[in-house]
Amino acid sequence: MDSSLFPNIVSVFLNVMTDNNTERSFVTSTIEVDRISCLPENLIDLILEKLPVQDAVRTHALSKKWGYKWITLSSVVLDKHFSEKFAKNGALHHNGLIRITNQIFNFLKGPLLKLHLHIPNMVLDSFQEVDQWILSLSRDELRMLELENCIIKPPIDFQGFLYLEKLLLGNIEFGANLHGTIINLPQLKMLKLVACTNVDNFKIKSTKLFRLLVLNCPDATLLPLLHSKCLIVVAIVFKNPIQGVERVNLASLLSNMPCLGYLLVDGYFLQLKILLSLSQFCIAENMPKWLPHPANSLKFLNLQNFKFGDLFQLQGVLCILRNSPYLERINVTSQGLRNVHLDVNPALTYLETSNYLDQTLNRSKTINIFYVERS
Numbered sequence: 001m002d003s004s005l006f007p008n009i010v011s012v013f014l015n016v017m018t019d020n021n022t023e024r025s026f027v028t029s030t031i032e033v034d035r036i037s038c039l040p041e042n043l044i045d046l047i048l049e050k051l052p053v054q055d056a057v058r059t060h061a062l063s064k065k066w067g068y069k070w071i072t073l074s075s076v077v078l079d080k081h082f083s084e085k086f087a088k089n090g091a092l093h094h095n096g097l098i099r100i101t102n103q104i105f106n107f108l109k110g111p112l113l114k115l116h117l118h119i120p121n122m123v124l125d126s127f128q129e130v131d132q133w134i135l136s137l138s139r140d141e142l143r144m145l146e147l148e149n150c151i152i153k154p155p156i157d158f159q160g161f162l163y164l165e166k167l168l169l170g171n172i173e174f175g176a177n178l179h180g181t182i183i184n185l186p187q188l189k190m191l192k193l194v195a196c197t198n199v200d201n202f203k204i205k206s207t208k209l210f211r212l213l214v215l216n217c218p219d220a221t222l223l224p225l226l227h228s229k230c231l232i233v234v235a236i237v238f239k240n241p242i243q244g245v246e247r248v249n250l251a252s253l254l255s256n257m258p259c260l261g262y263l264l265v266d267g268y269f270l271q272l273k274i275l276l277s278l279s280q281f282c283i284a285e286n287m288p289k290w291l292p293h294p295a296n297s298l299k300f301l302n303l304q305n306f307k308f309g310d311l312f313q314l315q316g317v318l319c320i321l322r323n324s325p326y327l328e329r330i331n332v333t334s335q336g337l338r339n340v341h342l343d344v345n346p347a348l349t350y351l352e353t354s355n356y357l358d359q360t361l362n363r364s365k366t367i368n369i370f371y372v373e374r375s
Contacts, residue, residue: 037063049075053082053104071107075114078104080148087120098129105133111141119150131155138162151175152202160184160204170194174201185209191225199223210259215239220269231257232297235264237304241271254323255293263295263320264302270316291323298324302331309344314351321361329366 039047048056048070056070078101086097097120115137119130130150137145138161145161146168153175160183161167167188174196183204190211193199199217203224210232214220216239225231234257254260301320307313321327361367 037065044069045072045074048073053077054085057104072110073108074111076104076108076112077116078118079116080118080120083118083120101133102129105136112137113142114144115142116146118148121149131158134158144168146170147172158183160186161188163187166190168192168194169196172196174198176201193217193220193223228257230259232259233262234260235302236269237264237266238268239266239305241268254291254295254298254320257295258293259297260295261297262300262302263298264304266304267306267310267313270303270306271310271312289319289322291319295320295324296326299326299328300331301327301329304333306332306334307342308334309342309347311346311350314347325363327361327364330361330364331368331370333370 044066048059051059053070053073053076056073059066059070060068083097086100089096117133130152131154134147134152134154135158138158141163142161143163144166145164148170149172151173152169162184164185165187167185167190169192171194176198181203183202185204185206186208188204188206188209190213191204191206191209192213192215193202194215194217196202196217197219199214199219200223206225206228207230209225209228210230212225212228212231212233213235214223215235215237217223218238220236220238298320301324303317306317317332321330
């Protein structure tokens, strides 16, 4: 570590990180006992982890004992508030985002276990800096990574994260050079994707992944992880109608997740599934009642933004219910039809003529139906 650079980053946080032009400062009162310096090491570490990184750096001014404590941080948050502060200075300016972030990473010593990194809307050099950060972090013992607002296209020698257990990606575009590349995440247990695109390029090898949350990703059905045999908890929510997306059918989805115990989907997801099933089986009346492999492990089904009057969504939920013999709890949040132009006659005709209400839910303990009327 180049100690000559240390005063620079401290001065940046002491002088630049101000709110409403009001400088914040740490001042220790002159008392007989220096209580701050006498705090136990583990308590100091806990305090530093709870502080924003800019405030953690500024604890350098507290006392000699606190001088270099922040460089041992195992959890660092460089969130939107942090990044937008320095983005105003540009990327490579003396006090710019890239330079300051690089200094923080260079000063940190010891294992970095948790990182939250937000990239602001600014012109970067094709996100090469982000790619290099990812490559460098992959050689650490990172356990949790939250990355927001960038394009991921790591260099060829990127091997994955060997220790990562929790990965949260928001507003990420998976670059074309990831296509065909399998990222090794052997310890990953939880993955959350929010508003990500080109997820079909995101292929990982993870034998321990059991929790998958996919929110507002238009091509979520292309995610290779939907074929993970270890998944126990899965949530896929679109929130809006999705068109022009290649789809997989409901039978394939359930049969490829034999351990699935909790499933949360919304009406738009069900509509996608059934639309493809209809293209395979020609017409609605010929859609099979029974799937090749029942979802025997499914215990909890949560349906959001569901329209009972939508034929495709109705077929989807009935198919899941019929092929999940051990369901114990069902939650349904239904949308009202006010100001919604929906012909409910096909759904009513389907229920009356197809004998699709013959399934009992003998093992269900709780069924909740919530009705939401939207103006």
